[in-house]
Amino acid sequence: MQASDTAGIVRSCYDAFFSQDRERMEQLLAGDFTFTSPQDDHIDRAEYFVRCWPHSRALKDFRIETLFERGDEAFVRYRVTRVEDGVPFRNTEFIRCAGGQIREIEVYFGAEEKRSL
Numbered sequence: 001m002q003a004s005d006t007a008g009i010v011r012s013c014y015d016a017f018f019s020q021d022r023e024r025m026e027q028l029l030a031g032d033f034t035f036t037s038p039q040d041d042h043i044d045r046a047e048y049f050v051r052c053w054p055h056s057r058a059l060k061d062f063r064i065e066t067l068f069e070r071g072d073e074a075f076v077r078y079r080v081t082r083v084e085d086g087v088p089f090r091n092t093e094f095i096r097c098a099g100g101q102i103r104e105i106e107v108y109f110g111a112e113e114k115r116s117l
Contacts, residue, residue, distance in 0.1 A: 006069045018062045030101040037107035072097045088113045
């Protein structure tokens with residue numbers, strides 16, 4: 001896989017998530033996909049759609065700030081805002097691709113941004 005393919009796959013993943021395009025996301029996630037975060041320990045593809053997919057509706061104003069890639073791996077830092085309270089925050093994700101699909105996502109939660117008074 002070329003590095004440019006990795007960036008395209010990663011961007012497509014976020015586009016599918018935030019536009020709630022489940023069909024596209026199902027095409028992007030490999031059959032042996034795993035998702036890990038401070039709240040999820042290597043959950044599989046089916047569990048990802050149960051636990052994580054619904055969160056797409058609770059977030060807005062998504063923006064990739066940094067995307068580093070090397071071969072079939074990428075680190076992404078993004079900024080997003082919670083719909084419920086308008087609080088923005090940043091997360092970092094490590095994504096591993098293979099065969100044109102995403103095989104693994106590891107999420108590292110960031111801090112909420114401080115609001116100015």
